[in-house]
């Protein structure tokens with residue numbers, strides 16, 4: 363449950379003047395410096411530092427371990443089993459398995475759970491890098507498919523069902539249907555684009571393979587207006603959530619859900635997902651994280667968070683309208699549907715870095731820069747005053763003469779990815795490290811991906827094309843030490 367505005371503590375201007383994360387500072391000092399500077403958060407986590415239950419309690423007392431009465435997350439039988447049942451009830455899943463290593467670990471578990479079904483898997487180009495790790499762990503051969511490319515904004519958006527159906531038909535015509543383990547979909551995307559999950563689930567099921575939805579950014583689809591957008595309400599089989607992006611659990615909390623369809627049609631079970639999750643999750647899950655999930659759930663169960671979510675949707679709509687009304691300011695619009703909590707906007711005459719710092723200089727921190735735009739992330743902790751501060755600032759920000767560059771530039775769609783060997787072969791094989799200038803034509807043996815957006819620029823096993831070799835994200839690259 364979030365604090366009200368009057369309960370908040372803000373930094374004095376004297377304190378603000380000291381802000382500087384000098385070399386040699388401890389992390390703690392850097393965190394404190396940041397907190398002095400930050401007045402408004404438009405980044406994750408969704409609680410925005412306004413968790414009421416943490417204020418009056420000495421929360422380090424709750425940093426405990428598997429003591430009598432506290433259950434064991436790797437084999438929950440008591441209170442943690444009830445916690446998972448409450449999660450399943452809230453999202454209407456057959457079973458839900460908690461991850462205290464975020465959606466990242468839950469994605470690995472989902473991929474490992476489908477691995478016995480086959481060694482080929484449909485993966486979108488905007489997969490989070492944890493999917494790439496899942497390809498390595500599961501030994502999959504990825505069948506890459508393209509979501510819609512938004513050339514005005516330079517981003518991967520939703521997946522058009524017709525395009526996906528075509529990718530499936532092409533693959534089956536080429537290599538047959540046997541050995542297809544499943545498909546992965548990201549919905550909503552990092553920038554809030556939602557796909558018609560129902561249509562994709564139908565295509566997968568027509569060909570008898572399951573659909574995994576990376577819904578890390580959609581755990582908040584719980585209101586009457588948004589539930590229909592969720593994978594669990596749309597026939598997907600395994601659905602992965604982060605509980606910290608827009609909801610108010612601590613960072614690193616998440617879950618993998620088995621839908622009723624997934625259990626019935628593909629026989630997924632909690633024990634198999636848990637075993638998969640345990641291969642990469644700590645055997646000492648933090649009870650602080652687990653407690654924060656408990657608090658998040660209690661507030662969902664009383665209806666308080668649902669009210670906050672509904673209010674948050676109105677805030678998101680209001681923010682978009684206000685931003686779009688400011689001169690030279692443009693908000694991204696999704697094609698199929700969008701998450702009300704993800705707002706991407708740009709201002710002509712400012713690079714995204716300039717826009718980001720014009721806001722952060724006044725204590726307003728966005729989630730990050732994204733091409734020419736910046737991404738704002740709302741959460742259950744967002745309050746109207748946050749929006750007022752941001753909107754007032756955006757009205758005052760002047761374009762910079764130095765950066766009057768062509769914002770209407772088109773961003774070319776990334777070229778098809780040439781997967782020469784499987785990610786696992788590339789990562790586990792013999793490799794060498796080369797300078798950027800020597801990478802062209804080699805086969806990558808590692809994933810290169812900057813966060814945000816967390817999708818890969820280079821995938822292990824991919825031939826390094828000229829386009830990829832020119833990307834700014836690496837200076838050195840580990841490549842496979844043989845000719846292809």
Ligand SMILES: Cc1ncc(COP(=O)(O)O)c(C=O)c1O
Pocket residue numbers: 463464465466467490492548551552576578579603604605614615616815816
């Ligand atoms: C699309 C997507 N999937 C998965 C993840 C991983 O989520 P987590 O941070 O909970 O591990 C992220 C993180 O930003 C993401 O953007």
